[in-house]
Amino acid sequence: MRVSILAEYGLPEGVSLVGTLAVLVPIALVTVALRWLPFGFVRALKGSDLFGLLGRMMPVGVMVVLVVYTLSGQSAAPGGIYAALLAVVATLGLHWLRRDSGLSILGGTVVYLVLVNLVF
Known part of the structure; x- marks a missing residue:
């Protein structure tokens, strides 16, 4: 019985590695950007009166x-x-x-x- 090369990656039949990466890479980039965004706002708004009030x-x-x-x-x-x-x-x-x-x-x-x- 011949094992598909995709089975080595744990992917089911009909799912390509390229398609999987085409979904996962943008998800990873958006996740990292969303995690970084609050810290960017803190740096930009550090001296703001509104930011102090919210704090x-x-x-x-x-x-x-x-x-x-x-x-x-x-x-x-x-x-x-x-x-x-x-x-x-x-x-x-x-x-x-x-x-x-x-x-x-x-x-x-x-x-x-x-x-x-x-x-x-």
């Missing part, structure tokens, strides 16, 4: 979106919305006491997981 406001905005998304997704689970609300209160309380974002997020996550798995 201060974006973390808060992202956290608000995550909290709203989490709370809206918990309404289907039995007791999930109560566990999520209590975890938000615990997170806010920890942050008010310690002013440490990492501790607040970790503490809120632990409270939520304990409530969902052991209480509700």
Whole structure:
């Protein structure tokens, strides 16, 4: 039985190496360009007032979106919305006491997981 040369590359019959490379090379170039693009913007906008404002406001905005998304997704689970609300209160309380974002997020996550798995 004669084995096709394409089988050496793991390609099925009817698929050429040139066709595969014609698809993969542009995909690779676009991927690299998209990964590089944010760093190019950072260099170009480093001294901008808008960029400074976004740097201060974006973390808060992202956290608000995550909290709203989490709370809206918990309404289907039995007791999930109560566990999520209590975890938000615990997170806010920890942050008010310690002013440490990492501790607040970790503490809120632990409270939520304990409530969902052991209480509700």
